[in-house]
Amino acid sequence: MNPLDATKSGFLLCIAVCMFIYTFIYLKDTLSAEQEEQKFSTNRAECGFYPDELCSALFVGKTAALKIGNICQNTYRPAALSCVQTSCNCSMVFKALHFITRPLSDEEGNFSLAYIITIHKELEMFVKLLRAIYTPQNIYCIHVDEKSPTDYKAAVQNIVNCFENIFISSKRENVVYAGFSRLQADINCMRDLVHSKIQWNYVINLCGQDYPIKTNKDIIKYIKSKWNGKNMTPGVVQPLHMKHRTQVSYREYVHSGTSYVYPTKNAKTKPPYNLTIYFGSAYYILTKEFVEFTLTDARAKDLLEWSRDTYSPDEHYWVTLNRLHGHYIRDICVYGLGDLQWIIESPHLFANKFEPATYPLVMDCLERRHRLKVLHQAEVPIEDDWRFQEDNSFNMKLNV
Numbered sequence: 521m522n523p524l525d526a527t528k529s530g531f532l533l534c535i536a537v538c539m540f541i542y543t544f545i546y547l548k549d550t551l552s553a554e555q556e557e558q559k560f561s562t563n564r565a566e567c568g569f570y571p572d573e574l575c576s577a578l579f580v581g582k583t584a585a586l587k588i589g590n591i592c593q594n595t596y597r598p599a600a601l602s603c604v605q606t607s608c609n610c611s612m613v614f615k616a617l618h619f620i621t622r623p624l625s626d627e628e629g630n631f632s633l634a635y636i637i638t639i640h641k642e643l644e645m646f647v648k649l650l651r652a653i654y655t656p657q658n659i660y661c662i663h664v665d666e667k668s669p670t671d672y673k674a675a676v677q678n679i680v681n682c683f684e685n686i687f688i689s690s691k692r693e694n695v696v697y698a699g700f701s702r703l704q705a706d707i708n709c710m711r712d713l714v715h716s717k718i719q720w721n722y723v724i725n726l727c728g729q730d731y732p733i734k735t736n737k738d739i740i741k742y743i744k745s746k747w748n749g750k751n752m753t754p755g756v757v758q759p760l761h762m763k764h765r766t767q768v769s770y771r772e773y774v775h776s777g778t779s780y781v782y783p784t785k786n787a788k789t790k791p792p793y794n795l796t797i798y799f800g801s802a803y804y805i806l807t808k809e810f811v812e813f814t815l816t817d818a819r820a821k822d823l824l825e826w827s828r829d830t831y832s833p834d835e836h837y838w839v840t841l842n843r844l845h846g847h848y849i850r851d852i853c854v855y856g857l858g859d860l861q862w863i864i865e866s867p868h869l870f871a872n873k874f875e876p877a878t879y880p881l882v883m884d885c886l887e888r889r890h891r892l893k894v895l896h897q898a899e900v901p902i903e904d905d906w907r908f909q910e911d912n913s914f915n916m917k918l919n920v
């Protein structure tokens with residue numbers, strides 16, 4: 521594949537990744553536009569077996585479902601999650617929040633993922649994410665923004681305390697968007713994770729507004745089939761229009777209420793070891809071996825120091841180091857044509873930026889579909905507490 525094709529594939533990947541994000545934004549916006557036109561009121565009968573029946577219709581793109589869904593989601597505001605605003609004992613946390621408490625297959629039991637989740641608000645959304653990706657054989661490092669309110673931190677701690685394999689990172693940053701602190705937060709968690717007694721194979725980073733589209737089993741199968749022993753941190757040589765990010769020195773401005781990153785007039789020196797800077801995703805799936813390399817290698821440490829005053833260093837640090845590590849997949853060419861259908865149809869490990877408070881039905885549908893898939897794939901007997909919904913005469917179809 522020539523370099524242009526490689527770049528094109530890279531963009532296709534980006535487009536694919538963006539597409540799934542916008543699917544939900546589109547759905548959301550459409551719902552809001554419909555709201556304005558809505559003249560008639562609805563009764564509960566029109567909502568059917570709420571929300572499963574509407575979810576099924578939405579997943580196959582039935583337009584009438586958008587209209588009805590918009591009304592019904594106001595009629596049936598979901599109740600607040602138990603044990604989130606009020607504190608519970610741990611047996612209630614497991615039960616009421618439907619946490620999966622055993623590995624669901626041998627394959628999953630023998631392949632552990634580490635998660636780094638950076639959060640600062642929206643406690644409910646975080647709990648929804650956590651219970652979706654939680655399995656007892658994985659390990660979870662939660663980075664709670666140092667500037668979050670005390671009661672927020674306490675509520676997170678309360679839930680985390682119930683699990684031996686979930687912890688809050690020992691060092692916490694005051695995270696500034698596009699600042700070095702964002703990268704440092706991940707590194708703090710990595711340090712804790714490599715020192716943990718719990719073994720893990722790969723680490724995945726997420727933020728509190730992400731939600732999985734794939735099950736734990738799907739994610740493992742995907743990693744094993746395409747990426748075994750390699751890192752997933754797609755990127756390209758830093759494009760010209762991104763050069764400013766590393767050419768001058770940036771500073772973080774942190775003051776009560778506002779924080780941002782701004783450029784100074786000071787030119788930066790060349791990168792250490794004459795490294796070529798790559799640019800790519802701040803989201804990754806990395807091997808444990810690579811994480812240990814980034815925490816100990818002299819070039820990695822020097823690049824980290826050099827990146828301290830750059831703009832959004834999380835978007836060049838992992839990608840650049842991956843090129844040094846030798847186990848990367850050459851460019852983005854790995855996504856051949858054969859992969860495209862897969863990418864477009866169901867690549868989405870995670871979707872981003874949910875606003876469950878405004879559009880509860882979207883989140884409800886995703887959650888229910890995800891859990892049904894998880895239980896459907898389980899190879900062990902299913903416990904009643906793991907189910908989100910009662911078995912009723914109508915079940916969401918999964919083959920969509």
Ligand SMILES: *[C@@H]1O[C@H](CO)[C@@H](O)[C@H](O)[C@H]1NC(C)=O
Binds near residue numbers: 609610611
């Ligand atoms: C946990 O709380 C529930 C409900 O408040 C109570 O019924 C249960 O006995 C408690 N369990 C333990 C182990 O304290």
Ligand SMILES: *[C@@H]1O[C@H](CO)[C@@H](O)[C@H](O)[C@H]1NC(C)=O
Binds near residue numbers: 625629
């Ligand atoms: C790991 O796999 C082996 C078979 O290869 C199985 O006997 C064992 O139960 C698995 N471990 C877990 C924790 O599921």
Ligand SMILES: *[C@@H]1O[C@H](CO)[C@@H](O)[C@H](O)[C@H]1NC(C)=O
Binds near residue numbers: 794796
């Ligand atoms: C740094 O790398 C560039 C291109 O990659 C090369 O042209 C240049 O000679 C190198 N400089 C040093 C000091 O190695």
